[in-house]
Structures are given as structure tokens and as C-alpha cells.
Amino acid sequence: MTASTASVSADAAVQAPPRHAPFRQTxxxxxxxxxxxxxxxxxxxxxxxxxxxxxxxxxxxxxxxxxxxxxxxxxxxxxxxxxxxxxxxxxxxxxxxxxxxxxxxxxxxxxxxxxxxxxxxxxxxxxxxxxxxxxxxxxxxxxxxxxxxxxxxxxxxxxxxxxxxxxxxxxxxxxxxxxxxxxxxxxxxxxxxxxxxxxxxxxxxxxxxxxxxxxxxxxxxxxxxxxxxxxxxxxxxxxxxxxxxxxxxxxxxxxxxxxxxxxxxxxxxxxxxxxxxxxxxxxxxxxxxxxxxxxxxxxxxxxxxxxxxxxxxxxxxxxxxxxxxxxxxxxxxxxxxxxxxxxxxxxxxxxxxxxxxxxxxxxxxxxxxxxxxxxxxxxxxxxxxxxxxxxxxxxxxxxxxxxxxxxxxxxxxxxxxxxxxxxxxxxxxxxxxxxxxxxxxxxxxxxxxxxxxxxxxxxxxxxxxxxxxxxxxxDEQGRLHISGRSKDLIIRSGHNIDPKVIEDAVAAHPAVQLSAAVGAPDAYAGELPVLFVSLVPGQSASVQELLDFTAQRVDEAPARPRHLTILDALPMTNVGKIFKPDLRVLATRAVIAELAETQAREAGLATPPALDVQVQGERYVVAPATPTALPEAFRQGLAQALARLPVQAQWQDAPAALAPASAPAV
Structure with a gap:
């Protein structure tokens, strides 16, 4: 028995809270x-x-x-x-x-x-x-x-x-x-x-x-x-x-x-x-x-x-x-x-x-x-x-x-x-x-x-x-309507885009199970809307079909998604919420891969080199997947392109070795 237990008086040991009725609707x-x-x-x-x-x-x-x-x-x-x-x-x-x-x-x-x-x-x-x-x-x-x-x-x-x-x-x-x-x-x-x-x-x-x-x-x-x-x-x-x-x-x-x-x-x-x-x-x-x-x-x-x-x-x-x-x-x-x-x-x-x-x-x-x-x-x-x-x-x-x-x-x-x-x-x-x-x-x-x-x-x-x-x-009846989180807003050239508008548009397609729109980093617009979906088991739909379907239902042209990705399952939190930070990482990796393809063409490479993208906190480090000699034009061009993105992204010449949970090669 602890000292604190030993000091409890007999009166305290039998003390009970006041009794009230259980809760009932008034x-x-x-x-x-x-x-x-x-x-x-x-x-x-x-x-x-x-x-x-x-x-x-x-x-x-x-x-x-x-x-x-x-x-x-x-x-x-x-x-x-x-x-x-x-x-x-x-x-x-x-x-x-x-x-x-x-x-x-x-x-x-x-x-x-x-x-x-x-x-x-x-x-x-x-x-x-x-x-x-x-x-x-x-x-x-x-x-x-x-x-x-x-x-x-x-x-x-x-x-x-x-x-x-x-x-x-x-x-x-x-x-x-x-x-x-x-x-x-x-x-x-x-x-x-x-x-x-x-x-x-x-x-x-x-x-x-x-x-x-x-x-x-x-x-x-x-x-x-x-x-x-x-x-x-x-x-x-x-x-x-x-x-x-x-x-x-x-x-x-x-x-x-x-x-x-x-x-x-x-x-x-x-x-x-x-x-x-x-x-x-x-x-x-x-x-x-x-x-x-x-x-x-x-x-x-x-x-x-x-x-x-x-x-x-x-x-x-x-x-x-x-x-x-x-x-x-x-x-x-x-x-x-x-x-x-x-x-x-x-x-x-x-x-x-x-x-x-x-x-x-x-x-x-x-x-x-x-x-x-x-x-x-x-x-x-x-x-x-x-x-x-x-x-x-x-x-x-x-x-x-x-x-x-x-x-x-x-x-x-x-x-x-x-x-x-x-x-x-x-x-x-x-x-x-x-x-x-x-x-x-x-x-x-x-x-x-x-x-x-x-x-x-x-x-x-x-x-x-x-x-x-x-x-x-x-609304006029005093009911609250919610559209999303302020941090989830997609800001394209100063224009606030509510992702729920995009998500509701594609969700009307009978093959779509779940959907999530996020902003992909863009050097000129700041962010561009991109869309991720999972399909109803047994259903099928092409990326272009879903993009066209969504565009027809989103009135504002700036809010129409630039890309759509079909995933087997959207990332979830442990309580079943769609986890958009993971989707933003996927969107950023796709942007980096696209920039690498552009720089490879401009540098005269037949195919873009395999890259390793490491994510450390909010920073992306991009490097060759294996030790290799790359043209100076490619390295400099990609480094400059990454620096223009509205995220922390940088090029390093040696293969990345930061976090054990490294991103797959793009």
C-alpha cells in the first residue's frame, strides 16, 4: 500500500458523487x-x-x-x-x-x-x-x-x-x-x-x-x-x-x-x-x-x-x-x-x-x-x-x-x-x-x-x-455547411479553388468510389488542381473519361483538374479519413518526373535518367538513382526548374542517402 493510500480517511473512502438521472432528450x-x-x-x-x-x-x-x-x-x-x-x-x-x-x-x-x-x-x-x-x-x-x-x-x-x-x-x-x-x-x-x-x-x-x-x-x-x-x-x-x-x-x-x-x-x-x-x-x-x-x-x-x-x-x-x-x-x-x-x-x-x-x-x-x-x-x-x-x-x-x-x-x-x-x-x-x-x-x-x-x-x-x-x-435555416479545410484550398494564381467542387464532380461518376483533389506545385501558377480516385470494385473507367466527366461538371475553368490518377486505394488515416498529405507528395513526385522528362529532352537524352526522390519533412531531395555521369545541361536545367517550384526541392549530384524510407524511383 502506498503512503497516499494509507492516508485516506474512512469518510473519504466511502464518498460518492451526487446522483442524477441519466441524460435524456429534453x-x-x-x-x-x-x-x-x-x-x-x-x-x-x-x-x-x-x-x-x-x-x-x-x-x-x-x-x-x-x-x-x-x-x-x-x-x-x-x-x-x-x-x-x-x-x-x-x-x-x-x-x-x-x-x-x-x-x-x-x-x-x-x-x-x-x-x-x-x-x-x-x-x-x-x-x-x-x-x-x-x-x-x-x-x-x-x-x-x-x-x-x-x-x-x-x-x-x-x-x-x-x-x-x-x-x-x-x-x-x-x-x-x-x-x-x-x-x-x-x-x-x-x-x-x-x-x-x-x-x-x-x-x-x-x-x-x-x-x-x-x-x-x-x-x-x-x-x-x-x-x-x-x-x-x-x-x-x-x-x-x-x-x-x-x-x-x-x-x-x-x-x-x-x-x-x-x-x-x-x-x-x-x-x-x-x-x-x-x-x-x-x-x-x-x-x-x-x-x-x-x-x-x-x-x-x-x-x-x-x-x-x-x-x-x-x-x-x-x-x-x-x-x-x-x-x-x-x-x-x-x-x-x-x-x-x-x-x-x-x-x-x-x-x-x-x-x-x-x-x-x-x-x-x-x-x-x-x-x-x-x-x-x-x-x-x-x-x-x-x-x-x-x-x-x-x-x-x-x-x-x-x-x-x-x-x-x-x-x-x-x-x-x-x-x-x-x-x-x-x-x-x-x-x-x-x-x-x-x-x-x-x-x-x-x-x-x-x-x-x-x-x-x-x-x-x-x-x-x-x-x-x-x-x-x-444557411437561412441556421444549418452549417462545410466544404473543407483552409489548408486544403488549392490556390492557383491567387484564385482559391475549393477541392470539394472537384471531388463532388468526379464522385458523380458511377465507377468512382472515393476521390480527393489536391494542389500540385507549379512554377507559374503556384498550384494546379490534380485529382486522385479509387474505383468501385468491379467497375472500370479510363483516366480521360473521368477527366472529361469532371470538366463537364466544374464550371470554373481554373478548377478543372490538370491530371487524374487512378489508385487501387486512397491513403487513409487510422480513423478512415483520406490523408491528403500523402497525395500531395504523390503529386509533387509526378511534377518532378515531368520536369526531368522535359530537361532530358532539352539535354538531348534519349530517355530521362532514373531518379531517387527523398522526402525529409517538407523538403524534396532529387538525385540520380545510381552513380552516373549526367550532362551538365540536364543537371543545371533540372536544378533550376526545381528551384522555381513553390516547394522546397533541390538537386544533388550524388545518389540521395537521407531517410531510410526513400521514395521509389521516378
């Missing part, structure tokens, strides 16, 4: 006027008296008891028996997890890192971790280097990691990185669900079995006696961790509670609902508007295997799983929706579905139309972001809106649309209804800033509004 939302009516009924502190995620779990356990909270699918076979936890069992496990962390000496200001796949134990780590300290969910697909950087930035004291490799070598990563984080004192191994205690391996010093540790703890109370305040930090979520230095967003308990409460108000979720949550739980979408919202209202949440929606069998059997578990809510990112659109219902009864929602990226109009045609489902869009605890606007059930409309701001949320300044940042000039600009928010679920104060500089305007970087407009 009135059905069909319009912005309904949102305003909710705001007028009571001030937020009265409408939402709950202060912490721990209180949410206590309230739901008291209200729903033995009702199923979580259903875990061992496999994607609808006939397999699942594992179910009731609300009472979940709270017991949360108590045990929080108490185990407390006995390890973890304090409320400490970080507990989590490296797990989709599983029941993740919910113990999340909510038990927040009851004891600050949870830091980690993307297991990140490199060791990125994981170490994130944990160091958080000062993580404990790492809870999956005791098997799964599909991301989680246990090997945990063992490798634990010695590289100076603040880390304990590694907790989570045994795979069906691993018997007799098969658990011997663990090295500093490593303990998560399950054995929590099973020895009381399940009916918090030993710490902690009185969690709404302003206490509940979690660190990383954002931008796949492309640059880690940025850790701090979420308060109050912000997370507001996300759950407001999501229930707008969507009307309740104990009769069942949702299949396939979002990864290192991402805000799966944790807050997904899991916490459901658990706050008595919803049953189905976890579709440890691999979630990355499991191809889950995709293949999705509609049968809807039938088996009588799912009422479908929620997935557009790329997952596109994959499900290729799966025939094949006689499955999906009549239980009453609400379909998407977010994380704009919904192509063609995909929206396909869901109406194939499944009779209106896909409702929402807008969420890490900096607003996962949700900002929602299109409620029954509200029919065009693709790109992400619905109404949540109750008590303020929204502005402002003009972009010359640098593409938010100005202080508000724009009228219907005119697009940058979206700004003030909200009760606004994050508490980044862990590193230096990262806050561009996150907020001078008067405290969150500068989202998203572009959109508000």
Missing part, C-alpha cells in the same frame, strides 16, 4: 428554434448538473443496473456468442481500475497512457483512468518514436497495453518503448480476452498483469475519495501526431460531459437504442460522441472485434450484424460508408436502423444518394474535432439536408463565419448568411488548450474564439 430537435428553446428552458449548470465522466457512469449504473452496456464480438460471425457487460458490471470495473491506479501511486494530475485495440478493457482504462487521473489514448499504429514523444510530452506514469501483437505489434511496442519514457513507472499488461490465467506469461520487473491487479481492488467505491471537478483535466488526445511534432489537447471532465449531454439532446438517444461503435477508441469520435454519449443514456454499444471496422469480415457481415443485434444507429466515417455501400444486404433485416450519422470528412453527394437508393437511409452529417471534445454540430434525426450540411450548432454553442485574411487565417470580419469563410466556435466543450502553450498560438483568435481551419457557411 425535446425533439427539428430546427434551430428547437435548439434555442432548449437553451431557454434552464441555464446550462441546471440543465447539466453532472460534473465528471465518473458521475455519468454512476448515474447510468444506478438507472440501468443489469441492462447491457457493452457487447463485445469475438469474431464477425453473427452466430458467435458475444460477451456482454451490464452497466453495473462496467461501473464495478471502473472502480477497480481507478483503485488499482491509485494504489500504484497515480495522482489526479498524472497521465495514464493506453495502447489497446477495440476491447472491453479499453472502457475500464478510459473511464477508470479518468476517475483516477488523466487518460492518454494512443494510436497503436504510430511508430515507436511518435509514441515515445507523445508519452514524454504527457509525462505518462503508467502504460496500459495489450498483451498480444494484434495487428499493430502492441505488446512488442510497449516493451520497447517503456525504457524510453523517463516518467513511466509501471507497464500494465492486458491479457487477451480468452487467455486463461494459467497461460499468462511471466512478466519482467516493472510490468504487472492489469487483470490480476484490478481484480484485487474494491468494486463499490473510489478508495481515493476524489471529488472530481468539471474543470479537472480528464484526458489528453493527440492531434497531428502522424505528420509532425505531437500536439496534446487537454479535455476537461466538463467538456466531455457536455459532449455527451448535448449529443443526447440533439439525437434523442435512449435505452432502446443499440449502436455498433466501430471507431477506434484512441480517437475522440469513438470515445466521446460515440461511447460516452451512449453510456450516458443507457444505449447498448456493440464493439465489433478488436480490429473494429478495419476487420474486413466485419464489413462483409455488417448488415447481418445489424439484424442480429437490432442496431438502431449507424455511425461511420464516409470511407467506411463507401465500403459498406458495396456490401449487399442479401436478405438481412435492417429495419431496426432509425438513424445514420457520419462525420470526420465531407460526405460525397453521390454516396449520400446511394444510401437512399440501396438502403432507404438518409445519412445525417455532423462536425466534430479534437479541440471541441469530439462534436460541434449535428444534423438531428428526421432533418433532411443536402450533402455537406453538418447540421445545427449544439445547445449553448456559439458559431461565427469570418472572412479569411491574406494569409488564409481567420479575420475579424463576420460574413452574412450563405457566404463561405472560416468557421469559429465558442462552446462549453471547448478544449482546455494544448499541453504545450506554444501550440495554442494559432488555435484561438485574439478574442478567444476557436479558429477551426474548416471552411463553410450558414
Amino acid at each position: 425535446l425533439r430537435v427539428h430546427s434551430l428554434a428547437d435548439i434555442r428553446r432548449i437553451e431557454a428552458l434552464a441555464p446550462l449548470a441546471q440543465a447539466m448538473p453532472v460534473r465528471s465522466t465518473y458521475e455519468i457512469m454512476c448515474n447510468s449504473a444506478a438507472a440501468f443496473g443489469d441492462k447491457t452496456a457493452l457487447t463485445f464480438l469475438r469474431s464477425a460471425d453473427p452466430a458467435d456468442a458475444p460477451i456482454r457487460w451490464s452497466y453495473r458490471q462496467l461501473l464495478a470495473g471502473i472502480h477497480q481500475t481507478a483503485n488499482a491506479l491509485h494504489r500504484l501511486g497515480v495522482q489526479p494530475s498524472d497521465a495514464v497512457a493506453v495502447l489497446l485495440p477495440g476491447c472491453l478493457d479499453y472502457h475500464l482504462a478510459l473511464w477508470g483512468g479518468e476517475a483516477a487521473a488523466i487518460v492518454q489514448p494512443l494510436n497503436p499504429l504510430l511508430s515507436d518514436e511518435k509514441l515515445v514523444a507523445l508519452m514524454r510530452a504527457a509525462g505518462a506514469r503508467v502504460l496500459i497495453a495489450y498483451g498480444a501483437e494484434a495487428d499493430a505489434e502492441m505488446w512488442s511496442k510497449a516493451l520497447r518503448i517503456r525504457s524510453q519514457v523517463p516518467s513511466l513507472t509501471t507497464l500494465l499488461r492486458v491479457p487477451p480476452l480468452d487467455e486463461p490465467a494459467s497461460a499468462r506469461p511471466a512478466l519482467p520487473d516493472g510490468v504487472q498483469c492489469f487483470r490480476a491487479l484490478i481484480e484485487a481492488q474494491p468494486s463499490d467505491r473510489l478508495l481515493s475519495g476524489r471529488d472530481i471537478q468539471a474543470s479537472d483535466i480528464a484526458a489528453y488526445f493527440h492531434t497531428g501526431g502522424t505528420t509532425g511534432a505531437p500536439k496534446l489537447a487537454r479535455h476537461s471532465h466538463g467538456a466531455q460531459v457536455f459532449t455527451a449531454w448535448s449529443s443526447v439532446q440533439v439525437q434523442g438517444l435512449g435505452p432502446d437504442d443499440v449502436t455498433l461503435n466501430g471507431y477506434p477508441l484512441f480517437h475522440v469520435a469513438g470515445v466521446l460522441p460515440g461511447a460516452l454519449t451512449a453510456l450516458s443514456a443507457g444505449v447498448e454499444t456493440v464493439i465489433p472485434t478488436t480490429a473494429l471496422m478495419r476487420n474486413r469480415e466485419v464489413i462483409r457481415n455488417y448488415w447481418k450484424l445489424v439484424q442480429t443485434y437490432r442496431t438502431t444507429v449507424l455511425s461511420a466515417v464516409p470511407t467506411v460508408l463507401a465500403a459498406l455501400a458495396n456490401v449487399p444486404v442479401d436478405g438481412a433485416d435492417i429495419s431496426s436502423l432509425r438513424y445514420a450519422r457520419t462525420g470526420a470528412a465531407p460526405l460525397p453527394p453521390e454516396l449520400s444518394a446511394r444510401y437512399q437508393q440501396l438502403f432507404g437511409l438518409q445519412v445525417h452529417e455532423s462536425l466534430g474535432m479534437t479541440e471541441m471534445a469530439g462534436i460541434s454540430t449535428i444534423t438531428p434525426p428526421g432533418v433532411v439536408a443536402p450533402a455537406g450540411c453538418v447540421g445545427f450548432p449544439l445547445p449553448f454553442v456559439q458559431l461565427r463565419i469570418v472572412r479569411l485574411d491574406a494569409s488564409g487565417n481567420a479575420s475579424d470580419e463576420d460574413l452574412p448568411v450563405g457566404q463561405p469563410g472560416m468557421i469559429l466556435f465558442k462552446s462549453p466543450n471547448l478544449f482546455s488548450g494544448f499541453v504545450d502553450p506554444a501550440d495554442n498560438a494559432r488555435a484561438f483568435t485574439a478574442d478567444g474564439w476557436l479558429a477551426t481551419g474548416d471552411l463553410g457557411f450558414v
Whole structure:
């Protein structure tokens, strides 16, 4: 027993949070006027008296008891028996997890890192971790280097990691990185669900079995006696961790509670609902508007295997799983929706579905139309972001809106649309209804800033509004429409081109599955629009056919794409968003190859030499793929052409030897 545990008084050990009712919808939302009516009924502190995620779990356990909270699918076979936890069992496990962390000496200001796949134990780590300290969910697909950087930035004291490799070598990563984080004192191994205690391996010093540790703890109370305040930090979520230095967003308990409460108000979720949550739980979408919202209202949440929606069998059997578990809510990112659109219902009864929602990226109009045609489902869009605890606007059930409309701001949320300044940042000039600009928010679920104060500089305007970087407009009904990100704008000779215009145009072609437009560097125009697509399985189309099809549907000539590339699959983030930085790299490599061909012709070479393009950060280094003597005219000409590009690109005479992950020869 630690000294801190020994000092807890008997009174503190039995302290419990005030009990409130679980969250329920106040009135059905069909319009912005309904949102305003909710705001007028009571001030937020009265409408939402709950202060912490721990209180949410206590309230739901008291209200729903033995009702199923979580259903875990061992496999994607609808006939397999699942594992179910009731609300009472979940709270017991949360108590045990929080108490185990407390006995390890973890304090409320400490970080507990989590490296797990989709599983029941993740919910113990999340909510038990927040009851004891600050949870830091980690993307297991990140490199060791990125994981170490994130944990160091958080000062993580404990790492809870999956005791098997799964599909991301989680246990090997945990063992490798634990010695590289100076603040880390304990590694907790989570045994795979069906691993018997007799098969658990011997663990090295500093490593303990998560399950054995929590099973020895009381399940009916918090030993710490902690009185969690709404302003206490509940979690660190990383954002931008796949492309640059880690940025850790701090979420308060109050912000997370507001996300759950407001999501229930707008969507009307309740104990009769069942949702299949396939979002990864290192991402805000799966944790807050997904899991916490459901658990706050008595919803049953189905976890579709440890691999979630990355499991191809889950995709293949999705509609049968809807039938088996009588799912009422479908929620997935557009790329997952596109994959499900290729799966025939094949006689499955999906009549239980009453609400379909998407977010994380704009919904192509063609995909929206396909869901109406194939499944009779209106896909409702929402807008969420890490900096607003996962949700900002929602299109409620029954509200029919065009693709790109992400619905109404949540109750008590303020929204502005402002003009972009010359640098593409938010100005202080508000724009009228219907005119697009940058979206700004003030909200009760606004994050508490980044862990590193230096990262806050561009996150907020001078008067405290969150500068989202998203572009959109508000219509006459008060609904927000989103078109993309300010950083995704293609700027051709000073002309701003919205990539969504191009993407929607080509997406109307029946053979196109997904599309993404980016700017390719150009010495004269700055950027030229280029287009990448993947095709519906079994369909075919030529590059020229798709270019002509797109050009006919893009009114402005400068926005018509110069090139189109058909890929087997577009690059994705680990949560299913199209990853445009990779496409910009592909576009830049294509430009470099084109410049090399031009210079080879001018230098009298029969064929352009094979080149190696290395990417280091934002810099491109171009060199011969093998040691070879090249004409001076070619070398000088290509060096000058590269220097004229609006990216950092340079020629070097010797073969490049910078990064181990070198680009393929062009």
C-alpha cells in the first residue's frame, strides 16, 4: 500500500458523487428554434448538473443496473456468442481500475497512457483512468518514436497495453518503448480476452498483469475519495501526431460531459437504442460522441472485434450484424460508408436502423444518394474535432439536408463565419448568411488548450474564439455547411479553388468510389488542381473519361483538374479519413518526373535518367538513382526548374542517402 493510500480517511473512502438521472432528450430537435428553446428552458449548470465522466457512469449504473452496456464480438460471425457487460458490471470495473491506479501511486494530475485495440478493457482504462487521473489514448499504429514523444510530452506514469501483437505489434511496442519514457513507472499488461490465467506469461520487473491487479481492488467505491471537478483535466488526445511534432489537447471532465449531454439532446438517444461503435477508441469520435454519449443514456454499444471496422469480415457481415443485434444507429466515417455501400444486404433485416450519422470528412453527394437508393437511409452529417471534445454540430434525426450540411450548432454553442485574411487565417470580419469563410466556435466543450502553450498560438483568435481551419457557411435555416479545410484550398494564381467542387464532380461518376483533389506545385501558377480516385470494385473507367466527366461538371475553368490518377486505394488515416498529405507528395513526385522528362529532352537524352526522390519533412531531395555521369545541361536545367517550384526541392549530384524510407524511383 502506498503512503497516499494509507492516508485516506474512512469518510473519504466511502464518498460518492451526487446522483442524477441519466441524460435524456429534453425535446425533439427539428430546427434551430428547437435548439434555442432548449437553451431557454434552464441555464446550462441546471440543465447539466453532472460534473465528471465518473458521475455519468454512476448515474447510468444506478438507472440501468443489469441492462447491457457493452457487447463485445469475438469474431464477425453473427452466430458467435458475444460477451456482454451490464452497466453495473462496467461501473464495478471502473472502480477497480481507478483503485488499482491509485494504489500504484497515480495522482489526479498524472497521465495514464493506453495502447489497446477495440476491447472491453479499453472502457475500464478510459473511464477508470479518468476517475483516477488523466487518460492518454494512443494510436497503436504510430511508430515507436511518435509514441515515445507523445508519452514524454504527457509525462505518462503508467502504460496500459495489450498483451498480444494484434495487428499493430502492441505488446512488442510497449516493451520497447517503456525504457524510453523517463516518467513511466509501471507497464500494465492486458491479457487477451480468452487467455486463461494459467497461460499468462511471466512478466519482467516493472510490468504487472492489469487483470490480476484490478481484480484485487474494491468494486463499490473510489478508495481515493476524489471529488472530481468539471474543470479537472480528464484526458489528453493527440492531434497531428502522424505528420509532425505531437500536439496534446487537454479535455476537461466538463467538456466531455457536455459532449455527451448535448449529443443526447440533439439525437434523442435512449435505452432502446443499440449502436455498433466501430471507431477506434484512441480517437475522440469513438470515445466521446460515440461511447460516452451512449453510456450516458443507457444505449447498448456493440464493439465489433478488436480490429473494429478495419476487420474486413466485419464489413462483409455488417448488415447481418445489424439484424442480429437490432442496431438502431449507424455511425461511420464516409470511407467506411463507401465500403459498406458495396456490401449487399442479401436478405438481412435492417429495419431496426432509425438513424445514420457520419462525420470526420465531407460526405460525397453521390454516396449520400446511394444510401437512399440501396438502403432507404438518409445519412445525417455532423462536425466534430479534437479541440471541441469530439462534436460541434449535428444534423438531428428526421432533418433532411443536402450533402455537406453538418447540421445545427449544439445547445449553448456559439458559431461565427469570418472572412479569411491574406494569409488564409481567420479575420475579424463576420460574413452574412450563405457566404463561405472560416468557421469559429465558442462552446462549453471547448478544449482546455494544448499541453504545450506554444501550440495554442494559432488555435484561438485574439478574442478567444476557436479558429477551426474548416471552411463553410450558414444557411437561412441556421444549418452549417462545410466544404473543407483552409489548408486544403488549392490556390492557383491567387484564385482559391475549393477541392470539394472537384471531388463532388468526379464522385458523380458511377465507377468512382472515393476521390480527393489536391494542389500540385507549379512554377507559374503556384498550384494546379490534380485529382486522385479509387474505383468501385468491379467497375472500370479510363483516366480521360473521368477527366472529361469532371470538366463537364466544374464550371470554373481554373478548377478543372490538370491530371487524374487512378489508385487501387486512397491513403487513409487510422480513423478512415483520406490523408491528403500523402497525395500531395504523390503529386509533387509526378511534377518532378515531368520536369526531368522535359530537361532530358532539352539535354538531348534519349530517355530521362532514373531518379531517387527523398522526402525529409517538407523538403524534396532529387538525385540520380545510381552513380552516373549526367550532362551538365540536364543537371543545371533540372536544378533550376526545381528551384522555381513553390516547394522546397533541390538537386544533388550524388545518389540521395537521407531517410531510410526513400521514395521509389521516378
